[in-house]
Amino acid sequence: MTTDLPARRAKLRDDLIAAAEAAIATGGLSALKARALAEAAGCAVGAIYNVFPDLDALIFTVNARTLERLDEVLASTVRPGTDPETAMRRLALAYHGFSRSERRRWTAVFAHQIPDGATPPDWYLGVVGRLFRHIEAPLAELLPGSTAETRAGLARTLFSATHGIVSLGLEEKLGPAPDEVIAGALVVMTRSWVLGLPGAVAPR
């Protein structure tokens, strides 16, 4: 064991992140308890707060890692030169696949509640924002006259719409939703965007 203080802090930080990821993967966000984390990381409960200001900061760190994993999946989903409809359909289906296979980690990203009026830290929103570039690329091809600002807003809208279809589907909030029904909904939805968005964003 190293006696170098920065190295020990870095190791404790890594151990706490690993313990939090394992707790979330097993029991979801509600399974995250300071005492159990400290035990898993082999430290005192108070030592957690030497490396994270509070549990929310630890949760944001874990959730950012989940989003970075999603980012890698989306990046490997679409080759350059793919037509916009195929690209958007593959991205939506990859999001569905990721949400399904990383179910508890992915749920934690959206279930994490911070106090009313608080906002996520900027570095975290930066990780979120980088995801949208995957959707902005096919939008640039689909909407050649659009501004970057328009595409950024649309990317967020399409991500949110896709998320709604995937999350209400996986959680079966509206009734039974087999995987092929969710996938079919995403195929129709992305096709309707490709056909409809050029006219929808055009000045009237």
Added chain:
Amino acid sequence: MTTDLPARRAKLRDDLIAAAEAAIATGGLSALKARALAEAAGCAVGAIYNVFPDLDALIFTVNARTLERLDEVLASTVRPGTDPETAMRRLALAYHGFSRSERRRWTAVFAHQIPDGATPPDWYLGVVGRLFRHIEAPLAELLPGSTAETRAGLARTLFSATHGIVSLGLEEKLGPAPDEVIAGALVVMTRSWVLGLPGAVAPR
């Protein structure tokens, strides 16, 4: 006070529903505790389970009332004879308005977690399912050759997509989202559906 047993049970049921609605409206679903409910309704904790099998059943009852209120709002939003684009835009904006003004009650509808593998009761899914008729009506006009089954599936998809835009927006999960940005996203989204769905559901 009546000594008629069925009437007393009915009154206790109403009182518990009112207490649960008040608790959710004030503090959200996490504020719902059996002890506090019993106190508010003036009964013993055990008496709750004479009228509801468990707290989940009480929560489903409260959430169904929220959905029925949403149903009334949506029903008053669109007059017969409204064109499909206007109808779908108004429905989406009305959903946003309702979610905003009934924030905690509306959040409880989607935050209510039941045990893995359990499904909501059929009567509750019936209340959910009735909401979709508001979207099915403009879809019938937009897609005259479509089957009722296609329209039912699409209504669920469009509801889910709208919900994703509204919920990630209101919760600011992707960064700041002022109301006019959410509303603008819904306007573009519904317009893209109206322009794109006829081609998206056509056989290829």
